Amino acid sequence: MSSNDVAIRVSHLSKCYEIYAAPRDRLKQFIVPRLLRLIGKPARRYFREFWALRDVSFEVKKGETVGIIGRNGSGKSTLLQIICGTVAPTQGTVSTHGRVAALLELGAGFNTEFTGRENVLLTAAILGFPQESMQARMNEVLAFSELGDFIDQPVKTYSSGMHARLAFSIAIHVDPEILIVDEALSVGDARFVAKCMRRIKEIQERGATILFVSHDVGSVRTLCQRAIWLDSGKLVEDGDVFPISGRYMEMMFRDEVAAEQGQAKAAEAPAGSVAHSGDAAATPAGAPTAHGLDARPVTHWGSHRGVILAASVCDANGMRRDTIGWGEPMEILIDVRIPPDIPREHLSLAFSIKDLKGTDLLVSTTHDAGTALPGSECFRVRFRMDNQLVTGKYLLVAAVENREHSNVAHYYEYFEGAHYFSSLADQRFFGIFQPAVQQSVQEA
Numbered sequence: 001m002s003s004n005d006v007a008i009r010v011s012h013l014s015k016c017y018e019i020y021a022a023p024r025d026r027l028k029q030f031i032v033p034r035l036l037r038l039i040g041k042p043a044r045r046y047f048r049e050f051w052a053l054r055d056v057s058f059e060v061k062k063g064e065t066v067g068i069i070g071r072n073g074s075g076k077s078t079l080l081q082i083i084c085g086t087v088a089p090t091q092g093t094v095s096t097h098g099r100v101a102a103l104l105e106l107g108a109g110f111n112t113e114f115t116g117r118e119n120v121l122l123t124a125a126i127l128g129f130p131q132e133s134m135q136a137r138m139n140e141v142l143a144f145s146e147l148g149d150f151i152d153q154p155v156k157t158y159s160s161g162m163h164a165r166l167a168f169s170i171a172i173h174v175d176p177e178i179l180i181v182d183e184a185l186s187v188g189d190a191r192f193v194a195k196c197m198r199r200i201k202e203i204q205e206r207g208a209t210i211l212f213v214s215h216d217v218g219s220v221r222t223l224c225q226r227a228i229w230l231d232s233g234k235l236v237e238d239g240d241v242f243p244i245s246g247r248y249m250e251m252m253f254r255d256e257v258a259a260e261q262g263q264a265k266a267a268e269a270p271a272g273s274v275a276h277s278g279d280a281a282a283t284p285a286g287a288p289t290a291h292g293l294d295a296r297p298v299t300h301w302g303s304h305r306g307v308i309l310a311a312s313v314c315d316a317n318g319m320r321r322d323t324i325g326w327g328e329p330m331e332i333l334i335d336v337r338i339p340p341d342i343p344r345e346h347l348s349l350a351f352s353i354k355d356l357k358g359t360d361l362l363v364s365t366t367h368d369a370g371t372a373l374p375g376s377e378c379f380r381v382r383f384r385m386d387n388q389l390v391t392g393k394y395l396l397v398a399a400v401e402n403r404e405h406s407n408v409a410h411y412y413e414y415f416e417g418a419h420y421f422s423s424l425a426d427q428r429f430f431g432i433f434q435p436a437v438q439q440s441v442q443e444a
């Protein structure tokens with residue numbers, strides 16, 4: 001990559017925090033080593049080192065959108081803070097090329113005694129954005145932030161959501177060349193988050209470089225082409241967003257299962273209550289069976305891998321089809337074998353169809369539709385619909401879930417990529433999903 005193409009260069013970055021067991025150790029650390037040095041004795045330490053980042057290196061090209069993923073405490077915020085210059089690295093260097101607007105930094109930089117309006121101008125000045133241009137955009141900033149009369153109140157009276165709305169509104173109105181967005185966005189309500197995501201896409205289309213940190217893998221997949229996965233301060237993987245976020249989800253799931261097993265042990269649950277969960281990582285990816293289960297899943301996990309025997313996209317006659325025409329009737333067939341240790345009460349079978357970026361285009365579950373499942377060990381569920389997918393490549397996700405807690409599913413098995421298939425339309429559609437639309441005209 002030529003250095004003209006690089007927006008962010010992170011080179012062998014490490015950050016060590018000093019952890020003190022008690023506040024007085026901090027004072028001791030300040031005084032005692034100096035005294036010991038004076039009398040020629042070797043210094044001793046009163047803190048423990050904690051490396052929040054270790055030897056992290058990557059480059060981000062101008063115009064690229066990169067998602068930073070990793071579990072809590074993996075070093076994402078520390079990395080962003082160092083890139084923004086609000087935290088100094090212990091080792092390594094960071095260089096950025098272009099005006100950086102960061103949500104985390106902007107929000108933190110507010111003077112809480114000043115009003116929202118004053119902070120808009122103050123922040124623009126800090127970022128080197130001309131005051132006259134900011135004045136000219138003030139109404140747009142105010143409208144986007146939806147703060148109303150609060151804009152003339154001191155920022156210390158704002159809720160965290162209002163704080164984030166103002167910060168975001170400034171960030172997108174200073175023509176950032178590099179936009180850094182972190183979880184601060186998640187404090188807004190769903191409608192505001194959707195509005196922000198739309199604006200981030202516009203900034204992306206204008207050619208800005210974006211670093212995006214989120215716990216929500218779905219939005220990372222929707223927005224980013226590339227993902228950087230951090231774990232315990234180290235860079236685990238850097239590359240194509242889809243497979244990396246898939247492996248990340250798999251790892252998170254394994255942790256969840258391990259935690260559940262730990263809890264189960266602690267509660268002395270009867271042996272076998274999570275019979276297959278230990279196999280989650282070890283079981284080989286699904287080999288082809290009856291009407292098919294692709295051997296190359298994007299992700300494949302769950303506490304009872306192997307309960308899905310087959311899952312595929314079929315035509316109206318139940319024949320597996322790798323290509324299906326737009327408007328044609330189609331069926332999703334899922335065959336399962338449910339072992340006796342899976343309770344039937346909240347059992348649900350589900351499928352989703354995703355595009356290759358991983359966005360769910362349609363999802364259906366037997367639980368949500370109220371479809372009763374049989375008590376037998378092996379059965380097949382058939383989902384029927386007309387194909388409304390525009391021309392393109394898609395993948396089928398099949399899942400067997402426990403929906404005891406109706407909003408959160410526990411997955412016995414989640415098979416993302418059970419069948420890769422194409423949809424073919426004989427006309428051009430401009431949307432990403434096209435139902436047959438009835439049109440009518442009425443003369444006034």
Ligand SMILES: Nc1ncnc2c1ncn2[C@@H]1O[C@H](COP(=O)(O)OP(=O)(O)OP(=O)(O)O)[C@@H](O)[C@H]1O
Pocket residue numbers: 017018019050051052070071072073074075076077078079
């Ligand atoms: N000022 C600090 N002093 C000591 N330790 C710190 C400090 N800031 C962060 N850490 C530690 O560094 C590690 C990385 O923190 P960081 O906030 O970067 O993680 P993160 O991936 O952003 O986490 P989350 O997803 O929970 O926001 C954590 O273990 C955290 O406790």
